[in-house]
Amino acid sequence: MNSEEKYLKQRERKAKRLSLLFRLMWVLPVKKNKIVFACFEGDGGYGDNPKYIAEELHRRGEKLDLVWLTHDVMREFPSYIKVRKDNIWNTVFHLATAKVWIDNYRKPYGTLKRKNQLYIQTWHATIGFKAVGLFRGDKFPEIARRVSEWDSNLADYVLSNSEYCDKVYPKKLLYNGPTLRVGSPRLDILVNSKQEHNVSMRKKLGIDMDEYVVLYAPTFRGGTQKDTKKVYLEDFSIDFNRVAKTFEKKYEKKCRILLRVHPQVSAKLDVNDLYTKDGILDVSLIPDLSEIMATADIVITDYSSCAFDAAFVGIPVLLYADDVKEYVNNRGEFMWKREELPFDIAENNEELENNILQFGESNYKKQVKLFMSKNKVSEDGKASERLGEIIVNYIDTM
Numbered sequence: 001m002n003s004e005e006k007y008l009k010q011r012e013r014k015a016k017r018l019s020l021l022f023r024l025m026w027v028l029p030v031k032k033n034k035i036v037f038a039c040f041e042g043d044g045g046y047g048d049n050p051k052y053i054a055e056e057l058h059r060r061g062e063k064l065d066l067v068w069l070t071h072d073v074m075r076e077f078p079s080y081i082k083v084r085k086d087n088i089w090n091t092v093f094h095l096a097t098a099k100v101w102i103d104n105y106r107k108p109y110g111t112l113k114r115k116n117q118l119y120i121q122t123w124h125a126t127i128g129f130k131a132v133g134l135f136r137g138d139k140f141p142e143i144a145r146r147v148s149e150w151d152s153n154l155a156d157y158v159l160s161n162s163e164y165c166d167k168v169y170p171k172k173l174l175y176n177g178p179t180l181r182v183g184s185p186r187l188d189i190l191v192n193s194k195q196e197h198n199v200s201m202r203k204k205l206g207i208d209m210d211e212y213v214v215l216y217a218p219t220f221r222g223g224t225q226k227d228t229k230k231v232y233l234e235d236f237s238i239d240f241n242r243v244a245k246t247f248e249k250k251y252e253k254k255c256r257i258l259l260r261v262h263p264q265v266s267a268k269l270d271v272n273d274l275y276t277k278d279g280i281l282d283v284s285l286i287p288d289l290s291e292i293m294a295t296a297d298i299v300i301t302d303y304s305s306c307a308f309d310a311a312f313v314g315i316p317v318l319l320y321a322d323d324v325k326e327y328v329n330n331r332g333e334f335m336w337k338r339e340e341l342p343f344d345i346a347e348n349n350e351e352l353e354n355n356i357l358q359f360g361e362s363n364y365k366k367q368v369k370l371f372m373s374k375n376k377v378s379e380d381g382k383a384s385e386r387l388g389e390i391i392v393n394y395i396d397t398m
């Protein structure tokens with residue numbers, strides 16, 4: 001038996017134990033007004049789609065019991081949310097007794113759901129670059145397939161923002177159920193109140209309004225997923241000083257660069273581990289990317305789906321991907337061909353400098369509009385409102 005087979009057996013045993021614990025908890029009644037939220041497998045703080053759904057439900061003034069499962073209970077949350085440690089006992093108890101589950105990631109392998117419970121899988125990306133699920137071909141590990149199938153079989157709905165997502169989810173997420181094509185709750189503030197959040201976040205970070213802000217947000221890199229997930233903070237090959245000087249030359253403004261690593265990386269950091277080189281402002285410990293993105297005049301990323309989020313709300317995007325061959329070899333082919341994307345792609349610092357200097361916002365916006373139209377993408381700032389209505393109606397009628 002090789003190491004992967006041993007790991008699969010270990011995960012199977014763990015899943016069976018978890019399922020048994022759920023069945024034991026089913027002696028407890030489901031609490032009609034209880035909603036449980038989770039984000040990035042417990043590594044995420046108060047952010048992404050679950051945050052904005054919670055805020056909408058609170059705004060409606062309903063008498064709801066909102067519970068958030070997280071590994072770090074010292075993180076900041078609103079007073080109306082009950083923060084609970086994401087460990088096996090709390091997780092099983094709260095999921096077993098909640099009427100509604102909201103998550104942006106996979107539930108643990110072995111999780112069980114009752115017939116009278118609603119699970120809305122919001123996912124953490126709509127349109128993205130990286131091969132996911134069956135699109136990974138022979139790069140798709142068996143444990144990832146099992147976990148994906150398990151979670152997708154639990155879900156009652158998966159959020160979508162486009163006809164494209166509806167088409168690819170069966171193969172991407174191994175999900176064949178109904179989608180809710182309502183848009184992305186996390187983007188609502190960027191559609192409805194970007195300038196307001198721009199002002200408040202710049203004040204919080206000590207950034208002047210006349211500074212040009214570049215957000216660098218690289219994607220998560222976690223190994224092949226054939227065994228225990230590896231999380232690490234990489235050394236960046238992007239030349240931050242060169243990037244800043246190039247933007248200052250182009251726009252004749254002082255340039256400030258923000259660094260925001262993936263939540264599953266930042267969860268392993270503390271204030272002493274933040275990136276402090278090159279005058280970079282590391283904002284990785286701020287849990288909500290949307291609030292950070294509100295400050296950005298441009299976003300630079302590699303393969304993160306935040307590129308599409310930014311594009312759909314009118315924020316310029318450039319791609320810097322210096323390890324394309326290695327990444328494809330590890331993950332599988334990308335979801336898009338280069339010519340299909342509205343983004344300029346650089347594979348080294350010289351190409352990135354040229355792309356910055358040659359970037360034209362009007363042509364970029366034209367390409368994004370064409371991309372959205374072709375794939376029938378809709379982000380109108382009302383996703384949270386629509387989901388709040390669906391959830392409240394479910395609670396009231398079931």
